[in-house]
Amino acid sequence: MANNPYQRRNKLGFGISLKLNHQGQLIVAAPKLIPRFILDQLVDQHQSWIDKQKKRLKKQQPMLGKNFVYLFGKRYQLRVADLHQAVGGFFIIDDELVYQPPSGLTIIKKNQLPPKLKLEKFLKNSAINYLAPRTHQLAEKMNLKFSRIVFKQQKTRWGSCSSQKNLNFNWRLVHFPPPVIDYVIIHELAHLVHLNHSARFWALVAKFDGKYKQHKKILRQAALD
Ligand SMILES: [Zn+2]
Structure with a gap:
């Protein structure tokens, strides 16, 4: 499994855990019967962990904002326009990702943004178009065979x-840039041989991605929502 991109959780036992949301607010999950003063004490005890997480969150780079998106490592402004194309959809024009609604259907307002669901569908298709053939290529290079590929938006895994x-x-x-995506593919393919994160597993990853440590770090620094 490639590492958790979203949030770090600190599990303290007895069903108690600490985590920070993307706004940097601390969320304490605990069974009802645990008294408040115990939780306050735990929070105090873990202040240095909390500070570390806050610092990490500040450094995180959002990949998708209200009016921009990162696509294969490049930042694009989002915009809606009538490009006079026969069919609507997304078009890359310089550093903009422009959405053209199906022609004749919509009046485009100033500062209008592409519909979220349409954008997600476009991003998902773009991911599949890259990842599916690339996984076959890399599997061949690593001399490995897999059964099938499934695409999901998982909350905890790449x-x-x-x-x-x-x-x-x-x-x-x-x-992410293609070399970072390749790292995740190589990582998962390496699990076909080693179903763990042993030294031998990482040696296999390193054989096909000499910069895997750098790529791991880029994934960790990204904020997804
Ligand atoms: Zn793994």
Whole structure:
């Protein structure tokens, strides 16, 4: 499994855990019967962990904002315009990702943004178009065989590999430069050989991605929502 991109959680036992949301607010989850003063004490004890997480969140780079999106590592402004194309859809024009509604259907307002669902569909398709053939290529290079590929928007993983040799990828990998996406593919393919994160597993990853540590770090620094 490629590492959790979203939030770090600190599990303290007894069903108590601490985490920070994307606004940097601390969320304490605990069974009802645990008294408040115990939780306050725990928060005090973990202040240095909390500060570290806050610092990490500040450094995080959002991949998708209200009016921009990262696509294969490049930042594009989002815009809606009538480009006089026969069919509507998304078009890359310089550093803009322009959405043209199906022609004749909509009046375009100033500062209008593409519909969220349409954008997600476009991003998901772009991810599939890159990842599916690339996974086959890299599997061939690594001399490995998998059963099938599934695309999901997972809350906790960039990818995973099941014991049935099925590969799962998070379509939001589409935000990253191709070498970073390749790292996740290589990581999951390496799990076909080693179903763990042992030294031998990492040695196999390193054989096909010499910069995997750098790529891991880029994934960790990204904020997805
Ligand atoms: Zn893994």
